[in-house]
Amino acid sequence: xxxxxxxxxxxxxxxxxxxxxxxxxxxxxxxxxxxxxxxxxxxxxxxxxxxxxxxxxxxxxxxxxxxxxxxxxxxxxxxxxxxxxxxxxxxxxxxxxxxxxxxxxxxxx
Amino acid sequence: xxxxxxxxxxxxxxxxxxxxxxxxxxxxxxxxxxxxxxxxxxxxxxxxxxxxxxxxxxxxxxxxxxxxxxxxxxxxxxxxxxxxxxxxxxxxxxxxxxxxxxxxxxxxxxxxx
Numbered sequence: 210x211x212x213x214x215x216x217x218x219x220x221x222x223x224x225x226x227x228x229x230x231x232x233x234x235x236x237x238x239x240x241x242x243x244x245x246x247x248x249x250x251x252x253x254x255x256x257x258x259x260x261x262x263x264x265x266x267x268x269x270x271x272x273x274x275x276x277x278x279x280x281x282x283x284x285x286x287x288x289x290x291x292x293x294x295x296x297x298x299x300x301x302x303x304x305x306x307x308x309x310x311x312x313x314x315x316x317x318x
Numbered sequence: 319x320x321x322x323x324x325x326x327x328x329x330x331x332x333x334x335x336x337x338x339x340x341x342x343x344x345x346x347x348x349x350x351x352x353x354x355x356x357x358x359x360x361x362x363x364x365x366x367x368x369x370x371x372x373x374x375x376x377x378x379x380x381x382x383x384x385x386x387x388x389x390x391x392x393x394x395x396x397x398x399x400x401x402x403x404x405x406x407x408x409x410x411x412x413x414x415x416x417x418x419x420x421x422x423x424x425x426x427x428x429x430x431x
Binding site for chain 1: 322349351353359360361362363366373374408410414418419420421422423424425
């Protein structure tokens with residue numbers, strides 16, 4: 210059983226559309242991180258959110274940490290083919306990161 | 319600066335054999351974590367080493383073991399391989415701060431036949 214549940218599992222959209230990925234848990238985390246992984250490579254950190262209710266923006270990507278620090282969302286505006294990849298959320302407790310199963314995003318040109 | 323280096327990148331073993339994977343962290347990083355990634359289970363935490371001591375351990379059987387050397391390089395070993403051990407094994411190094419960022423290697427792809 211995954212500590213963090215990500216939804217949806219797969220997402221295929223057309224270039225220019227928006228998308229949202231959700232990451233939910235019943236556990237409270239000291240921080241939550243989002244990573245993106247491309248085929249043949251290891252995950253790369255996109256953002257870390259620490260404070261409940263925190264919103265961070267990274268160009269077209271918006272990350273939100275839930276007030277209770279149990280859930281998070283990633284919103285991509287006007288998706289581009291370069292956004293294609295596996296998006297992973299990870300919750301931190303005691304220096305240990307627990308990952309969600311990931312959301313595979315495909316952006317079609 | 320050089321990233322996390324994992325060797326070998328690909329390997330094929332048969333059931334019952336053992337395997338050793340190596341990870342060289344980013345210079346200055348003393349924490350090394352190992353993860354198993356499979357399509358069905360996602361990224362599962364194996365263990366973390368910091369300054370040659372295991373600090374955290376996931377829920378894997380004793381066939382999975384690891385160690386860290388004084389130069390922070392780490393190895394993980396899987397004995398008596400099973401078909402279900404086929405996976406991408408990822409190593410990540412960090413400064414072990416909180417919140418911390420993990421820097422991942424490209425992984426070692428293990429296939430057990």
